[in-house]
Amino acid sequence: MSNVIVMDHPLIQHKVAILRNKETGSKEFREIVEEISMLMCYEATRNLTLEDIEVETPVAKTTAKAIAGKKLGIVPILRAGLGMVDGMLNLVPAAKVGHVGLYRDPDTLNPVEYYCKLPIDAIERDIFVLDPMLATGGSAASAIQFIKDKGVTKIHLMCLIAAPEGVKKVQEEHPDVDIYIAALDERLNEHGYIVPGLGDAGDRLYGTK
Numbered sequence: 001m002s003n004v005i006v007m008d009h010p011l012i013q014h015k016v017a018i019l020r021n022k023e024t025g026s027k028e029f030r031e032i033v034e035e036i037s038m039l040m041c042y043e044a045t046r047n048l049t050l051e052d053i054e055v056e057t058p059v060a061k062t063t064a065k066a067i068a069g070k071k072l073g074i075v076p077i078l079r080a081g082l083g084m085v086d087g088m089l090n091l092v093p094a095a096k097v098g099h100v101g102l103y104r105d106p107d108t109l110n111p112v113e114y115y116c117k118l119p120i121d122a123i124e125r126d127i128f129v130l131d132p133m134l135a136t137g138g139s140a141a142s143a144i145q146f147i148k149d150k151g152v153t154k155i156h157l158m159c160l161i162a163a164p165e166g167v168k169k170v171q172e173e174h175p176d177v178d179i180y181i182a183a184l185d186e187r188l189n190e191h192g193y194i195v196p197g198l199g200d201a202g203d204r205l206y207g208t209k
Contacts, residue, residue, distance in 0.1 A: 037087025080202035111142035134162035137169025
């Protein structure tokens with residue numbers, strides 16, 4: 001699992017505990033998801049490529065560091081992935097945002113793309129796919145493949161909670177994709193929910209059932 005990074009920062013773990021609590025309401029849940037996403041973004045962008053630039057301070061000219069290239073692209077998987085976008089943009093406001101929408105075919109159970117809109121220069125960017133819950137891994141793996149089909153090669157997956165089954169699925173289909181996780185849980189139950197998990201992230205974000 002060399003490309004799986006489970007973030008053990010105390011602030012992230014503390015906030016994950018708040019998300020897990022069934023008494024946490026939608027407003028606080030949305031705020032905490034945004035905060036965790038920002039903290040995860042800080043850690044996940046640690047290895048971005050830098051280049052030297054010349055700047056002039058009020059005192060003198062100097063050489064400083066800047067992110068090289070076109071920087072980042074953020075692609076949430078609809079709908080729950082939307083809850084993670086603002087946290088990322090708080091740190092990287094110049095990032096471009098795309099969207100991927102999927103639904104599961106009731107007969108084949110395979111994910112079907114109904115929407116995919118990426119930044120026009122996505123192939124030049126490091127793309128972070130956002131999916132709060134990595135359960136079976138089917139949706140995330142399919143979304144990554146849709147993005148690869150557009151010519152994108154630098155892709156990362158960021159999740160709040162993951163099950164081993166979902167991690168294995170993405171690793172098998174996309175061994176080149178780094179997976180950033182706030183918490184790796186025990187398993188999936190018979191209904192496909194992560195245990196202990198936090199329930200349905202989309203429902204808890206938006207107060208739906």
